[in-house]
Amino acid sequence: MPKLILATRKSPLALAQTEMVAAHLHATLGVETEQLRIVTTGDKRLEWSLEERGGKGLFTHELEAALLRGEADVAVHSAKDLPGEMPDGLAVAGYLPRADARDVLVRRADVPVPQLIATGSPRRRLQLARLFPDVKFTEIRGNVDTRLRKIATDRLADATMLAAAGLARLGISEWPGLVFEPQPIDRFVPAVGQAAIAIQCREDRVKDFARVFDVATARAVAVERALQQALGGGCHTAFGAHVADTQLHLFHENTGWRAFPLDEGDFAAPATTAVRVLKSAGLMQ
Secondary structure, eight states: OOOOOEEESSSHHHHHHHHHHHHHHHHOOOOEEEEEEOHHHHHTTTTOHHHOOOOTTTHHHHHHHHHTSSSSSSSEEGGGGGSSSTTEEEEEEEOOOOOOOEEEEEEEEEEESSSSSOOHHHHHHHHHHSSSTTTEEEOOOSSSSHHHHHHTTTOSEEEEEEEHHHHTTOOOOTTEEEEEEOOOOTOOOTTTTTTOOEEEEEGGHHHHHGSOOOHHHHHHHHHHHHHHHHHHHOOOSOEEEETTTTEEEEEEEETTEEOOOOOOOHHHHHHHHHHHHHTTEEEEE
């Protein structure tokens, strides 16, 4: 197989994830890679509120366009950034093995109960409000280290929420003046696809890559994405879904936290499973 061009965002986390994909492709297919680094709309417009603009697609559109133009062979995404509907001609070839999917409350050490938390995610905001009834919210954009610095040094908020997987991939396990508190999944449900790295390609190339990626992660994320598509959920909806082994954890602004058992039949037919779960949760007629 000739050298592959990997489209990626330029953020430190995106580059770390792309290096992981490059290493995996080299180990499994013996193929060399090079990076096509792209600045996306979401990276450029730091003044935009993701809640107001709708974050889905803001970090993926330019990478997908590079695939469709033939400028790249593969695009590397955080799976949680992928919109529910994919452009015609593109598909997800697979995922690397999923990492720790928990969200982490990162708070100043001198504020045991945060009163002002920086997050623009409706999913995180509503779950945090259930844990801290008097909390207020603000929004801080930027790379992970920028957000940590704005909490610890600039004191723009008492705390923020970050993904455990992203912190681990950047090698960040501590920060001066901050405390890291991972939240259990049964009381703080992650975003669809959280902690999974998605490898996207043109539909005619899926067969070249699919066999080398993680089956268990693909099965889990397929169910989560089916729920997202059935609901039409995006960044405006307080919604989370996470499959852990044979347990589906669900959070929705209208139902709160729920859990549902899954069996092999559920993984074989994600769309049907999504309808069954949503009807059981009272979210679909």
